[in-house]
Amino acid sequence: MTSSLPGWLARLYPFTPRSFTTPRGARMSYVDEGPRSAEAVLMLHGNPTWSFYYRELITALVPTLRCIAPDHVGMGLSDKPAGYDYSLATRIDDVAALVAQLGLTRVHLVVHDWGGAIGFGFAARHPALIGKLVILNTAAFASRHIPRRIALCKVPVIGPLLVRGLNGFAGPATWMAMHRRALTPDEKRGYLWPYSSWANRVAVSAFVRDIPMSPACRSWATLTEIENALPHFRDRPALILWGGQDFCFNDHFLARWRELLPAAEVQRIADAGHYVLEDAREEVIPQITTFFRGRD
Template identity: 45%
Template sequence: MNSDAIWQNEYPFTSRWHEADGHRYHFISEGAGDQTILAVHGNPTWSFYWRNVVQRFSDSRRVVAVDHIGCGMSDKPQEYDYCLETHAANLSSLIEAEDLRRITLLAHDWGGAIGLLALTKHVDRFERIVLLNTGAFPPPYVPWRIGVLRCPVLGPLAIRGLNAFAGPAVTMAMSRRSLSPEARAGLLAPYKNWADRVAIDRFVQDIPMSPSHRTWQPLERLEAALPSLSHLPTMLIWGMKDWCFRPECMDRIKKSMPHAQTVPIADAGHYVMEDATEEVLDSIDSFFQSTDAPSATSATSHPST
């Protein structure tokens, strides 16, 4: 990716590597301190999505952002068990290898389910949860624009051959504004060809449409486990113009985690971190300040903003 100078100034971080499931698992780790932000991306993004979080918070906390196998700068094996539980196991292995503690989970899209599954294996290492436009349950619907890409043969041809998922996302996942040329180039940089897009396609195929799908039951178990996390202060930040993880997804998580604060951003889309950068960062900052305070005992709901 040396030719992509247009975006590299926005991602001036040192690459680190972890062996996960026999492959190189890329992550960045910036900053220091006894608290860690663990940033977990979804599909079809990568750790670049979290660059502004690193810039904002690495002066006071350690910020670790991962690339799932098949994504970003991680290895992209063509024959691999790409599924929710494998991604969660890889993340768990990094948590253990880096001995991460006092973690705030920061997750978006598929990163929510992946991160929360890993959290349930290491609850004692986590202090907070911040979720952005995600799901933690079997999907109640699949948008038609994604459903058509699940068709055998034609789906992979479109996603991997024509870049019909990552390519349109840089436009369709925004609502308030357009991505800058640097952000657009950065988000697309790791996904240049058929081989590079293998995990993007497999994420789409891993969306469970019925209880017989291998990922349905892990998502059911995850949703059932959410109430047990009520001791962890939680914030839900949502781009309300998201046509994929629509507002009812936020409401469904809220039913299982009624202690969670909610920050709906009325005119932001699915890439809420890109669409409403300052609002998201300021909300996270305020959340940290309120939950770091000695008098803070737990997060409570506040009126919609």
């Protein structure tokens, strides 16, 4: 997919994707734009998005900052192997290996959705590398809150049929994750383009199945370790920008972030949805840009 993007997509996503081979042998696509330095803003997406979610933020930051935005294996322009270990721990391994390969010595995080657990999982392993934090409608701690529509997608047999067969996760997200405005037809196509078939939706389904809802889930212990490490980042400059109309990561999760990072600057945008960076970009992107260009 990296070799030739359709013209309509290349206009929205005007980057040259690069490739990295993960420790388990899959090709990970990533964007690496801006000044070459050992310091970078690492942008981690969730499910069912890809680095396309960060396209406008990358464009805003690259005049002065190096921006790195990977597509998790199975997502976006990365390989979508059927037999990959699509677990939270593996996602963290992949990101850690990419950061090491790039030789980064300071990493600022921007995280959204599953990117929160992945990003803070990386941070928990490498706290000395971590600089500033931007948190966008996400979680990095255990919770038993889950919308019924997402819980249905976790049900054996039924879930894969809905998510992989009917595109019943990525498709509805293009309108359910927005509130203030609707995605344009090309923006909607951009989010869905990597997920055009049963095979290409393997990780969309795997991400849903990996949501840990109890200690019996394989990623529960990993997520608990990440949660226990979060207080170590209270001294980092942090900005929380929160869409108040998120059907999934609602104000319950925002309240928990306030407890965990009490010194963080917080703005709740009442009429923005889950895709807050997309839905309220005229507010959010300037705030993030100002935050990163300020002094630590």
